[in-house]
Amino acid sequence: MIEIKEGVEFIEVEGGKELKGTVRISGAKNAALPLMAATLLTDRTVVLNNIPYLLDVFTMKSLLEHIGIEITEEERGKFSFCFTEVNSLEAPYEPVSKMRASILVLGPMVARFRQAKVALPGGCSIGTRPVDFHLKALEKMGAKVKVEHGYIYAEAPNGLKGTVIEFPKKTVTGTENIMMAAVLADGKTVLKNAAREPEVVDLANMLKKMGAQIEGEGTDTVVIEGVKRLKGAEHTIIPDRIEAGTFAVLSALFEGSIIVENYPSHYLKYVHTVMERIGISMVQVGTDSFVAKRSKNLRPVRIETKEYPYFPTDLQAQFMSLLSVVEGKSVIRENIFENRFMHVPELRRLGADIQINGREAVINGVKKLTGAPVKATDLRASAAMVIAGLIAEGTTRIYDIYHLDRGYENIDSKLKALGASVSRGIE
Ligand SMILES: CC(=O)N[C@H]1[C@@H](OP(=O)(O)OP(=O)(O)OC[C@H]2O[C@@H](n3ccc(=O)[nH]c3=O)[C@H](O)[C@@H]2O)O[C@H](CO)[C@@H](O)[C@@H]1O
Numbered sequence: 001m002i003e004i005k006e007g008v009e010f011i012e013v014e015g016g017k018e019l020k021g022t023v024r025i026s027g028a029k030n031a032a033l034p035l036m037a038a039t040l041l042t043d044r045t046v047v048l049n050n051i052p053y054l055l056d057v058f059t060m061k062s063l064l065e066h067i068g069i070e071i072t073e074e075e076r077g078k079f080s081f082c083f084t085e086v087n088s089l090e091a092p093y094e095p096v097s098k099m100r101a102s103i104l105v106l107g108p109m110v111a112r113f114r115q116a117k118v119a120l121p122g123g124c125s126i127g128t129r130p131v132d133f134h135l136k137a138l139e140k141m142g143a144k145v146k147v148e149h150g151y152i153y154a155e156a157p158n159g160l161k162g163t164v165i166e167f168p169k170k171t172v173t174g175t176e177n178i179m180m181a182a183v184l185a186d187g188k189t190v191l192k193n194a195a196r197e198p199e200v201v202d203l204a205n206m207l208k209k210m211g212a213q214i215e216g217e218g219t220d221t222v223v224i225e226g227v228k229r230l231k232g233a234e235h236t237i238i239p240d241r242i243e244a245g246t247f248a249v250l251s252a253l254f255e256g257s258i259i260v261e262n263y264p265s266h267y268l269k270y271v272h273t274v275m276e277r278i279g280i281s282m283v284q285v286g287t288d289s290f291v292a293k294r295s296k297n298l299r300p301v302r303i304e305t306k307e308y309p310y311f312p313t314d315l316q317a318q319f320m321s322l323l324s325v326v327e328g329k330s331v332i333r334e335n336i337f338e339n340r341f342m343h344v345p346e347l348r349r350l351g352a353d354i355q356i357n358g359r360e361a362v363i364n365g366v367k368k369l370t371g372a373p374v375k376a377t378d379l380r381a382s383a384a385m386v387i388a389g390l391i392a393e394g395t396t397r398i399y400d401i402y403h404l405d406r407g408y409e410n411i412d413s414k415l416k417a418l419g420a421s422v423s424r425g426i427e
């Protein structure tokens with residue numbers, strides 16, 4: 001269990017220590033959350049392995065328990081989910097407001113129980129992040145949906161019907177939510193302009209083990225033939241490509257002294273092409289272990305975030321920390337979220353030279369960063385601050401660090417094992 005403490009929690013990072021050793025990548029947050037929500041689709045037991053111990057995972061656990069799922073920790077990282085009786089068809093404000101992915105209970109609840117009341121979701125404030133595509137898709141499948149007093153009310157008394165849904169823009173949780181709704185709908189659902197992220201594919205793989213009929217996952221057209229019921233299954237969650245990318249950046253900054261184990265290189269192919277342009281190669285040193293090899297002088301680059309298989313927005317902040325010490329002018333364009341540069345003023349406190357110009361950040365590499373008090377403004381921004389703090393001269397105190405615990409399992413112990421000086425406190 002993860003403890004939430006009173007007051008403003010911070011992490012203090014002592015920069016300039018040589019990091020080396022091996023770090024193991026955990027299960028993916030963004031796969032674990034939809035897979036946990038999918039357990040609402042059956043009355044049989046589902047067992048999930050490789051669940052990361054993250055705040056978001058425990059928020060999803062409480063939400064599912066509130067709805068009526070009995071969740072047992074069989075061993076570390078292995079949980080069984082058994083839906084015995086419906087306790088509530090409401091996902092209340094308290095857990096939902098903490099986590100964007102709570103919206104993922106909507107599709108399964110409407111599909112299986114024909115009604116749901118779900119608070120409008122919260123999560124990282126990196127943009128307005130509406131859920132209109134989820135709601136319009138459910139309406140097209142025959143649900144009546146209204147949003148009132150901060151809650152989404154959806155009902156489909158005669159069940160959901162398969163149809164063709166074209167998302168106006170690619171949406172990861174939207175694709176997952178509607179895929180889960182469609183597996184129990186009557187007839188065929190075609191999802192066009194679907195998200196292709198590995199986490200969407202992981203969800204489809206588990207749903208197929210449960211008896212769902214899905215084709216085309218991982219492409220932008222997914223076809224789902226609804227079935228009457230789903231059975232139980234056991235599934236192992238894929239490694240977290242964003243945590244892996246975060247440690248790849250550290251491996252590069254510490255001259256290849258950090259070996260990253262359980263590294264899902266196949267999900268990071270595009271990221272690797274960007275790294276190659278900077279002068280960094282991820283080299284395989286074991287079955288699933290990789291290490292960064294870098295040229296003496298790293299080169300500035302232009303990066304644009306884009307849906308999978310391209311450069312993930314969830315690695316943008318961490319790469320900005322790296323580029324802030326790469327000599328020359330780099331540019332990062334954020335195409336997915338309109339407010340995902342909140343780490344820029346914080347990096348500037350550490351001495352980075354970065355200007356924002358609309359959707360683009362222009363980074364002029366400096367020779368070194370220097371420690372300062374900063375704020376973790378969102379999940380990946382927190383990781384960017386930790387990276388910057390580790391390479392800065394002196395001490396960096398990062399406030400509002402709870403964001404980090406939403407997405408990085410045991411980050412303190414993983415970093416300490418590499419020789420970093422990190423400690424937590426409360427002010
Ligand atoms: C739990 C989870 O998996 N979170 C990930 C997921 O978030 P999430 O699924 O919330 O992000 P989306 O893919 O839905 O968002 C993509 C874009 O579509 C817009 N949009 C989305 C839905 C909608 O109904 N209307 C709408 O306008 C969003 O505001 C955003 O601009 O994908 C993001 C993009 O890779 C990642 O940063 C998040 O880490």
Ligand SMILES: C=C(OP(=O)(O)O)C(=O)O
Nearest residue numbers: 100101123124314379380
């Ligand atoms: C933005 C993220 O998470 P969420 O969608 O859960 O807010 C993230 O994982 O970087």
